[in-house]
């Protein structure tokens with residue numbers, strides 16, 4: 001079964017580096033540019049049946065930071081997902 005990971009980071013360099021390493025390790029990776037995009041990506045992953053096993057998030061991001069994003073995740077159906 002494919003293992004999915006959601007990366008949330010406003011830095012293209014960080015996103016690209018993590019995506020490269022995790023894909024090399026056999027994970028499916030979805031990347032989001034900030035917390036709001038992260039929530040949208042979670043919704044689309046859920047509707048396509050590819051919910052993430054793990055969420056890796058930055059803290060400092062525009063629009064919605066990693067703290068607010070994590071608080072939203074913990075109030076959602078993804079509350080049990082390690083992040």
Ligand SMILES: [Mg+2]
Pocket residue numbers: 009010011058059060061
């Ligand atoms: Mg940042």
